[in-house]
Amino acid sequence: MDNNLYNNIYKATLTDLEFKQLSQFIQSNYGIKMPPIKKVVLQGRLHKRLKHLAIPDFKTYIEYVFSREGENEIIHMMDVVSTNKTDFYREPVHFEFLETELLPQLFKLHGRGTFKVWSAGCSSGEEPYTLAIVLQEFKEKNPGFDYQVLATDISTQMLQTGANAVYKEEKISIIPLSIKKKYFLRSKDHNDPRVRVVKTLRDKVSFQRLNFMDNTYQVNDQFDIIFCRNALIYFERENQEMVINKLCQKLKPEGFFLLGHSESITNMNVPLKSIKPTIFKKT
Numbered sequence: 094m095d096n097n098l099y100n101n102i103y104k105a106t107l108t109d110l111e112f113k114q115l116s117q118f119i120q121s122n123y124g125i126k127m128p129p130i131k132k133v134v135l136q137g138r139l140h141k142r143l144k145h146l147a148i149p150d151f152k153t154y155i156e157y158v159f160s161r162e163g164e165n166e167i168i169h170m171m172d173v174v175s176t177n178k179t180d181f182y183r184e185p186v187h188f189e190f191l192e193t194e195l196l197p198q199l200f201k202l203h204g205r206g207t208f209k210v211w212s213a214g215c216s217s218g219e220e221p222y223t224l225a226i227v228l229q230e231f232k233e234k235n236p237g238f239d240y241q242v243l244a245t246d247i248s249t250q251m252l253q254t255g256a257n258a259v260y261k262e263e264k265i266s267i268i269p270l271s272i273k274k275k276y277f278l279r280s281k282d283h284n285d286p287r288v289r290v291v292k293t294l295r296d297k298v299s300f301q302r303l304n305f306m307d308n309t310y311q312v313n314d315q316f317d318i319i320f321c322r323n324a325l326i327y328f329e330r331e332n333q334e335m336v337i338n339k340l341c342q343k344l345k346p347e348g349f350f351l352l353g354h355s356e357s358i359t360n361m362n363v364p365l366k367s368i369k370p371t372i373f374k375k376t
């Protein structure tokens with residue numbers, strides 16, 4: 094790319110009107126709140142797209158995004174707009190509760206069969222693979238038990254990372270050694286140490302693009318447990334309530350629903366009762 098164009102792209106600024114056009118579109122189609130304070134953040138994230146497309150300013154970018162030829166660009170725009178922070182064993186209390194209480198309880202209730210868990214807003218896969226580790230460990234101790242994990246997100250880049258299942262080795266530093274050895278393969282490149290989740294777990298987790306704001310969710314199964322953690326914090330309350338209701342339609346009677354630790358359903362009209370903070374059961 095010519096140097097001049099490159100430098101100009103990083104100087105491109107979003108006008109208030111351009112910010113409004115984009116933020117209204119993002120909020121109404123993808124739920125993610127974009128108050129005016131987010132203008133500089135959005136501008137910074139979108140510079141990457143301008144650079145990739147060699148588009149010099151936001152006016153031209155917006156015309157492109159909303160044109161017929163630019164339809165695909167919306168997917169890439171959402172890749173940079175979404176906040177994807179995640180970790181293996183993030184909020185570990187949930188995984189302890191899964192192992193010691195939920196799984197024994199549900200296995201006793203339903204017996205043999207395939208247990209279905211949904212990681213909704215899965216980001217780059219650390220959450221669904223942590224679920225798969227806990228479920229695999231339980232399976233090995235409980236003959237007749239089997240499981241599947243569905244992992245969905247709006248970001249195609251995150252879903253691709255999840256499906257590849259390759260992570261920097263430092264990402265698994267908090268995992269106990271015996272679990273690391275059993276479920277991660279190490280790369281031979283000492284300059285860029287990476288690990289890959291083993292095939293046994295990769296085969297159990299399927300990744301799918303799903304927008305929480307879709308009218309109906311293209312998911313055939315009914316789930317025993319839904320993890321929807323730290324994804325709806327960026328949504329307006331009424332959208333949070335609408336999404337939780339739609340997710341609950343995919344939850345089996347007596348199924349469990351988990352939110353992130355800073356999230357709540359207080360004053361929401363949703364078919365859930367609280368078991369513990371952030372852990373709910375379908376009513």
Ligand SMILES: C[S@@+](CC[C@H](N)C(=O)[O-])C[C@H]1O[C@@H](n2cnc3c(N)ncnc32)[C@H](O)[C@@H]1O
Pocket residue numbers: 122123124125175176177178179180183213214215216217220245246247248251303304305306321322323324325353
């Ligand atoms: C902060 S991450 C949380 C990841 C994981 N659940 C955790 O707690 O570590 C939030 C995820 O929600 C996804 N997300 C945001 N808006 C979405 C939407 N409208 N539909 C589906 N996923 C969405 C983002 O792409 C992001 O990967």
